[in-house]
Amino acid sequence: MPVAPSRPPERGLTRREVLRRLPGPTRQLLRRRELPLTAAGLTFYGALAAVPSVLIAVRVAGWLVGEERVLALGASLQAALPSAMSADVVARSVVVYGLGVAWPVVIFSLFPASLYGEGLRRAYTALGGEPPAPGGDEERGSRWLRRLGSGWRARASVLPVLAAAPLLLLVVLGVTPLVADLFSQGARGTALGVYVALNVDWVVISLPLAWTFRTVAPQHLSWRAALAGGFATGAFVAGFVQGIVLFVALPVDIGAPFGGSAPVGGVIAALLWLWLLHVVVLVGFAATLSAVRLRREG
Numbered sequence: 001m002p003v004a005p006s007r008p009p010e011r012g013l014t015r016r017e018v019l020r021r022l023p024g025p026t027r028q029l030l031r032r033r034e035l036p037l038t039a040a041g042l043t044f045y046g047a048l049a050a051v052p053s054v055l056i057a058v059r060v061a062g063w064l065v066g067e068e069r070v071l072a073l074g075a076s077l078q079a080a081l082p083s084a085m086s087a088d089v090v091a092r093s094v095v096v097y098g099l100g101v102a103w104p105v106v107i108f109s110l111f112p113a114s115l116y117g118e119g120l121r122r123a124y125t126a127l128g129g130e131p132p133a134p135g136g137d138e139e140r141g142s143r144w145l146r147r148l149g150s151g152w153r154a155r156a157s158v159l160p161v162l163a164a165a166p167l168l169l170l171v172v173l174g175v176t177p178l179v180a181d182l183f184s185q186g187a188r189g190t191a192l193g194v195y196v197a198l199n200v201d202w203v204v205i206s207l208p209l210a211w212t213f214r215t216v217a218p219q220h221l222s223w224r225a226a227l228a229g230g231f232a233t234g235a236f237v238a239g240f241v242q243g244i245v246l247f248v249a250l251p252v253d254i255g256a257p258f259g260g261s262a263p264v265g266g267v268i269a270a271l272l273w274l275w276l277l278h279v280v281v282l283v284g285f286a287a288t289l290s291a292v293r294l295r296r297e298g
Contacts, residue, residue, distance in 0.1 A: 018294045025290035030283065033126045039278040045119025046274055052109035053116070053165060058098025059106050060166035061173075067099050073173035079180040080193075082249035085266070113162055114155035117216055121154035123278075124217040127286050150218070157215040161208045168204045175200050194242060201241050206234025209281065213288060225292050233284025240280055244273050 013021070062070045074095030081088040101109075175196060182193030210230025214221055221229070247269075255265035 013294055018291050021294055022287060022291055025294060026283070026287045029127060029286045029290055035279060035282060036275075038123050038126050039275055039282055042119045042123040042278045042282070043271065043275040045116050045122075046278065047271060049113045049116035049119075050274070052113040053162060054094060055098045055101050056106055056109055056113060056162060057165035057169040058095055059101050059103075061169050062099045064166060065170065070095060070099060070173070073170075073176060076176035076180050077173060080176045080183060080197075082245065084251045085248045085254055086262075087245075087248040090266075110159070110162065114158055117154040117156070117158035117212075118151045120158070120212050120216045121150060121218065123282055124212075124219070124285060127282060128217065128219045128289055154216050158212065161211055164208070168208070171204055172200060197245075198238055198242055202231075202234050202238040205237050205241070206231040209234050209237070209284075213285060217285070219289060221288070221292060225288060229284060229288025229291070233281060233288070236280050236284060237277060240277055247273075 058070065074092050077095070078088040078092040081091055083089070179193045179197050182189040182196070207230070210227045213230050214223055214226035253260070253262070253265075254269055255262035258264040258268065
């Protein structure tokens with residue numbers, strides 16, 4: 001009796017095929033929501049959390065390695081940054097001020113800093129357009145986290161990032177003496193300094209991004225997908241950060257459109273760049289979701 005030939009096993013999409021098909025599903029996902037408005041909402045939460053997060057990172061970093069060491073690294077950061085828009089002076093002032101913050105203020109700052117998790121959750125939910133998957137958000141959290149609302153869970157999920165922020169800050173500050181020295185060695189040294197800064201920023205940015213893709217997003221992403229998406233997105237964000245450094249090196253009066261007020265112009269410019277950074281992050285998250293779905297459907 002003849003035996004029917006067995007069907008060959010279905011083959012999933014290769015990485016190259018996923019990358020080739022990725023732009024279409026990503027655009028479709030982004031059309032569901034107004035990306036600029038979603039990024040603006042996330043920027044609101046980011047503006048609330050930025051200063052408290054930096055103060056926490058600086059104060060704890062000073063406690064870990066000593067205030068004198070952090071002050072010295074802050075001076076190196078000032079030397080590495082351009083002075084056209086006083087970005088170097090502002091950065092050094094933030095380090096000095098952060099080291100003098102009282103510990104009760106640091107503890108109180110955890111609440112506004114954690115609000116960024118709520119903003120990320122809302123933005124990821126808006127883009128993903130799907131509820132938490134079974135075995136995802138609810139089962140990944142600890143027992144006490146399950147009893148909290150989704151907003152509080154998102155805030156609690158970014159606390160590990162805040163705990164790691166001082167170490168990540170020390171990594172960035174730790175390379176500033178090398179970068180500042182390279183910037184003083186002509187065009188080749190400057191190019192090498194930018195390359196070093198870009199790669200350090202890439203790692204420092206990608207790790208927290210991957211963590212939020214995995215723990216804050218309501219969609220069920222594996223660690224592999226979260227790390228791949230986080231590092232891919234982080235590469236673009238790190239490049240964008242270098243663009244910000246280039247921008248603050250331009251010899252322009254940033255306060256001219258605002259009645260000559262440089263502080264107002266500086267705040268508006270910072271918010272604009274923060275919004276653009278969030279656009280990049282959300283596009284990266286949408287691309288990560290689309291890639292996961294393509295692999296799942298293929």
